[in-house]
Amino acid sequence: MKSYGWLFDPKRCIECSACEAACKQWNQVETGVNVRWRRVLRQESGKFPDVQVTAxxxxxxxCENAFCQKVCPVRAIWRRDDGIVLVDTDRCVGCGQCHIFCPxxxxxxxxxxxxxxxxxxxxxxIEQGLAPACATVCPTGALQWGEWDAIExxxxxxxxxMAYPRQMRPHIRFVTEPWRS
Known part of the structure; x- marks a missing residue:
């Protein structure tokens, strides 16, 4: 079965947060609620005076080996055959272990x-043949989505x-070289 993933090019991100807004709107997250499933963050690396800031x-x-799933005491987090990791909120007891262990x-x-x-x-x-909302609105193409075999x-x-991903095997890749069309 197909599985899916993200491709992100930080050099193309303009920090417009359109991806955040599309996510909240599609998933009907109420205004004022503390939940942001997609977030545009600033990642800092290096040491002064050679500091880099990346959006x-x-x-x-x-992740193929999702720590959040492994530590959930009531098994509310599960992975579909297509690799999408979901939370069964009916089973969730709100202990927060998944949040603590997810890097x-x-x-x-x-x-x-x-x-x-x-x-x-x-x-x-995806079940309707559409891409995730966040990936469809990125004006620069910095955030892309597709079949994992093509992205990996x-x-x-x-x-x-960032966290070393060897154990988790996340379905995201970062473009670290100049973009070519």
Missing amino acids: VSMACNH YGAPQLNLATRKTTKCTMCFDR GKGSDRLPG
Whole structure:
């Protein structure tokens, strides 16, 4: 079965947060709720005076070996056959272990419901033959989505300062060389 992943080019990101807004709108996340499934972050690396600041659009990376899934005491987090990692909020007890162990901060405890939520990779859109909302609105093409077999060999598995992904095997790659059309 196909699995999916993200390709992100930090050199093309203009920090417009269109991906964040599209995610919130498609998933009907209420205004004022503490949940942001996709976030544009600033990743710092290096040492003064050679400091680099990189914009990174981050969400759940739907890891093949998802730590959040392994530490959930009630098995509320599960992985579909297509690799999309989801949370069963009916089973979730809101303990927060998944958030603590995810190096990407993807699972988030909704303070209003006391349940963990996270990026669903817009599986409902994928089932309709559409791409996730966040990837469709990026005006520069910095955030892309597609079949993992086509993405896996592109770019690096992490940016400087990020968690080492060997054990988790996240479904994201970062373009670390000049972009070519």
